[in-house]
Amino acid sequence: MAILADMFGAGIDTSTVTVEWALAEILVHPHILQKAQDELEAIVGSTRLVRESDIPDLPYLTAIVKETMRLHPVLPLLVPHTTMQDCQVSGYDITRTTQAYVNVSAIGRDPTVWDDPLLFLPERFLASDIDVRGQHFELLPFGSGRRACPGLALGLSNVHLMLANLLNAFKWENLAEVDLSEKFGIVMSLANPLVAKATLKVPTHVIDGKDSA
Template sequence: MEKLQDELRAVIGSTRLVEESDVGNLPYLRAVVKETMRLHPVLPLLVPHTAKQQCEVNGYDIPSSTMAYVNVWAIGRDPTAWEKPLEFYPDRFLCSNIDLRGQHFELLPFGSGRRACPGLALGISNVHLMLGNLVHAFDWEAVEEIDLTEKFGIVCKLANPLVAKAELRVPRKLFEAER
């Protein structure tokens, strides 16, 4: 978190919050978001697809009308696609052109092509802004030991709540509404 806070402090300073126009100048923030979505996609399985006709995929015969699911959770942890796949290492994306928009099979948190999430652009933008501002504006401390055990369902979430204490790093006036 310190590396991300350093980048935010260098680019944003301490007199304002992160804005959408800043994200292009925050490569480590973008890398942290990619790495988070690689390891912890919101949806572990993408919307199912049905084969309209018999086809072959990677040597497997897929009969017509077969329903197929893309397991993005497993893809994000695939050791043939990622070095040290279970390690949270955002730097892997700093010299990589892999994006979140479904152009690279290794990272498909929003799906790909015509069936990609219609809220992809808004989702990516909001995650960058929220994470950027939470990390920029606050120092975070775990109140208890962090348990990253996931609970699977339609969406992935932590099995146990994450409890953290936030301490303000920027002037309080940045959060006051103008009247």
């Protein structure tokens, strides 16, 4: 029970923080918001909620999620790792059982890997096959290999569906200047919570779960 509680707790916290980062960046860049909502209108429309089966047909939304996880990984150092045997990395001798941290925040902002790494540019992923599932070391929000996050599939599904439905069902308006300052910790969240106005733009019955499709 304790292990399952930890897994669900970690999945909920990290997913909501990721969605908040995505919304914050989108509100700072209105053209991104418009482009994402245009895509959702074309694929999903206003008569139903976004479903998991819609996600493969929403490449720009997927690019937004990838860019959010690159620039604002919620676990900037992942979980602690331990070396299983003596090894050498970049000329340094690393002994067995050494605790190691992978700084995915620094990797995601490395100018030798990414063009304009501090800019929020979802378009960089539209013509790229880089994924977040641990096969591309430029982007490792879930880690990789046997120590990758066991909730990867659940987390991706949660983030895509929550963000897609928030963007498709509501109009968004800033109530104050968006502060993108980071609160660094085990989970890296916004230093100040996002404050924005959401106005329903789909029929009420859609939100009630009585969609027509």
